[in-house]
Amino acid sequence: MEKFVKLIYDDKSFEFPLIKGSQNEKAIDIKNLRKETGLITLDPGYKNSGSCKSEITFLDGEKGVLKYRGYSIEDLAKKSSFLEVSYLLIFGNLPTKDQLSKFKTDIDNESIIDEDLKVILKSFPKSSHPMGILASLTSALTAFNPTALDIKSEDEMYKAIVMIMAKFPILCAWTQRKVKGLPLNYSDISISYIENITKMFFKKPNQEYRNNKIINSAIDKLLILHADHEQNCSTSTVRIVGSSYAGLFASISAGISALWGRLHGGANQAVIEMLENIKADGGDISRYLKKAKDKNDPFRLMGFGHRVYKNFDPRARIIKKTADEVLSKLGIDDPVLDIAKNLEKIALKDSYFVDRKLYPNVDFYSGIIYRALGIPTEMFTVMFALGRLPGWIAQWKEMRENFEPIGRPRQIFIGSVDRDYSSIETR
Numbered sequence: 161m162e163k164f165v166k167l168i169y170d171d172k173s174f175e176f177p178l179i180k181g182s183q184n185e186k187a188i189d190i191k192n193l194r195k196e197t198g199l200i201t202l203d204p205g206y207k208n209s210g211s212c213k214s215e216i217t218f219l220d221g222e223k224g225v226l227k228y229r230g231y232s233i234e235d236l237a238k239k240s241s242f243l244e245v246s247y248l249l250i251f252g253n254l255p256t257k258d259q260l261s262k263f264k265t266d267i268d269n270e271s272i273i274d275e276d277l278k279v280i281l282k283s284f285p286k287s288s289h290p291m292g293i294l295a296s297l298t299s300a301l302t303a304f305n306p307t308a309l310d311i312k313s314e315d316e317m318y319k320a321i322v323m324i325m326a327k328f329p330i331l332c333a334w335t336q337r338k339v340k341g342l343p344l345n346y347s348d349i350s351i352s353y354i355e356n357i358t359k360m361f362f363k364k365p366n367q368e369y370r371n372n373k374i375i376n377s378a379i380d381k382l383l384i385l386h387a388d389h390e391q392n393c394s395t396s397t398v399r400i401v402g403s404s405y406a407g408l409f410a411s412i413s414a415g416i417s418a419l420w421g422r423l424h425g426g427a428n429q430a431v432i433e434m435l436e437n438i439k440a441d442g443g444d445i446s447r448y449l450k451k452a453k454d455k456n457d458p459f460r461l462m463g464f465g466h467r468v469y470k471n472f473d474p475r476a477r478i479i480k481k482t483a484d485e486v487l488s489k490l491g492i493d494d495p496v497l498d499i500a501k502n503l504e505k506i507a508l509k510d511s512y513f514v515d516r517k518l519y520p521n522v523d524f525y526s527g528i529i530y531r532a533l534g535i536p537t538e539m540f541t542v543m544f545a546l547g548r549l550p551g552w553i554a555q556w557k558e559m560r561e562n563f564e565p566i567g568r569p570r571q572i573f574i575g576s577v578d579r580d581y582s583s584i585e586t587r
């Protein structure tokens with residue numbers, strides 16, 4: 161039986177349908193609110209607003225649950241691979257052997273970038289932020305592949321997906337190679353998707369590249385853990401940009417810009433910068449904890465807290481183990497990472513953080529791993545974007561296939577009402 165939620169306004173009673181998700185999440189369907197009552201809702205930051213119905217990712221922030229298409233993140237991180245998880249997110253089911261092998265071959269066939277794109281990359285100063293370069297190159301892909309996608313055609317949709325899955329890792333690797341002053345290389349299609357990614361990132365021009373299992377496994381896990389996170393800031397951006405019928409590459413380029421900010425994907429860079437500052441400032445962790453707790457000080461402990469995980473971040477639990485493994489197996493001795501370990505230990509016992517349920521999030525540990533692997537700090541958010549790619553694709557595809565209306569929130573206007581124009585001389 162359908163249930164309703166009653167709203168009483170201006171002595172009139174209105175009923176709005178109560179809808180339920182497959183995990184018993186409840187929402188009031190207010191599609192007709194303005195039409196029936198003349199009211200809109202005001203919800204800055206969309207803390208209480210669902211923007212869509214989605215079948216892709218479920219998360220329960222109170223219980224620390226994260227599932228892609230019904231599979232737990234713990235299971236996927238342990239048993240799957242990034243390419244398989246990408247297929248799962250985008251197409252809805254785990255692939256068969258044949259499907260996965262076809263997906264890989266199709267990606268391999270598209271893993272070439274127009275040489276002219278190198279000219280664009282070359283024109284960026286070396287000091288550019290990698291996220292700015294990546295957003296621009298991704299947007300430029302649209303110019304090199306200008307055909308509009310007919311979203312009703314399964315073939316065209318598949319081709320666009322394969323193209324971006326193939327070209328995006330090359331753009332990410334080129335961005336790092338540009339920053340490091342290394343020659344731009346191409347994919348090696350004879351090895352796995354993840355081995356190829358690490359090879360493109362780390363191959364030195366004067367030595368043969370040797371695949372390192374610890375590095376491959378750490379990168380694979382990190383990419384899986386970042387692959388989707390339902391309607392976060394960058395994903396909502398991708399969906400809203402795509403809702404105007406902007407293409408897949410253009411929408412993803414917008415998502416990259418949204419991810420850049422330090423309250424979102426930029427947090428992993430901010431974590432290491434914060435740790436470096438603490439070290440440069442004498443390593444006094446307690447002084448920084450005091451600053452984080454002081455309401456008159458804008459400083460926040462980067463890598464702590466999360467908008468939706470209010471008990472623990474399940475991704476952080478998985479990746480903490482990987483971080484410990486990478487540090488011990490690669491024999492890393494880094495005073496900045498020692499500060500990270502001590503900061504984590506002290507903050508987890510501090511009542512300010514315990515009472516507010518502020519725990520290290522995935523980016524606290526991902527920054528530590530990326531640093532240990534020798535990835536430049538400014539590249540960390542690019543690694544996040546590389547992981548988030550299949551999520552953005554899946555969400556964009558779902559939005560277009562569901563023919564969602566163009567995203568266009570309303571506002572409550574609080575500015576001046578009527579003002580008479582006065583000439584500049586009289587102001």
Ligand code: ACO
Binds near residue numbers: 425
């Ligand atoms: N350091 C110190 N205090 C904090 C922190 C922090 N990192 N995070 C939250 N708080 C405090 C707030 O000041 C607030 O205190 P109050 O109740 O006394 O006023 C309380 O904890 C609740 O915090 P909110 O700001 O309401 O939490 P919100 O959900 O709005 O913010 C956010 C979440 C943006 C992630 C925040 O925790 C933060 O800024 N963290 C640091 C940045 C970061 O690590 N971002 C990465 C997120 S993960 C990702 O994007 C993949």
